[in-house]
Amino acid sequence: MTVPGLVLMTWNPGPDDAHVHTPATWARDVVAPCRAGRPVPSTWGVGRHKHGIGPGVPAVLHRQGAHGRGLVGRGEVTSEVMTGERTRTPGRVTRYVEVVWTQAVPVDARLDVHDLELAVPDVGWRHVYSSGRTLAPDLAAALLAEWEAHLRDVEAGPPK
Secondary structure (H helix, E strand, O other): OOOOOEEEEEEOOOOOOOOOOOHHHHHHHHHHHHHOOOOEEEEEEEEOOOOOOOOOOEEEEEEOOOOOOEEEEEEEEOOOOEEEEOOOOOOOEEEEEEEEEEEEOOHHHOEEHHHHHHHOOOOOHHHOOOOOEEEOHHHHHHHHHHHHHHHHHHHHOOOO
16 A cells, blocks of 8 residues: 555543544544545644645544544545634634545544554654644555554454
């Protein structure tokens, strides 16, 4: 699989497990449409990052925080990096992109950080502090291969 690189988006749901989405709204608003073949457009922050991010760049969503870490979604960036005022902190500026999520799993079916560390050990999975980090093509290819294998496992369901 040839991958030009990848952007790692982060989602920290906070202490109440409810920032941006709760596990239930994530399942309803993102997982269900993706599973039905309906991509989900979104706007996502990329922190201070701006290089290597633009239309056509693959993106994955890394859920962080005390309620479980790991990948919960995959998609593609559909815009250039834009700058605008932060919603939560008026007066402060942030960078963001438009992204369309095409694959998603429920929070409790995430590709866990432990498995990410085994599959792609060169990424400091427990030390990703902001959204928008880009991964080199070799790391991106390894990560997407692991994600695809995980999706097959999730879709197959638990062993019988």
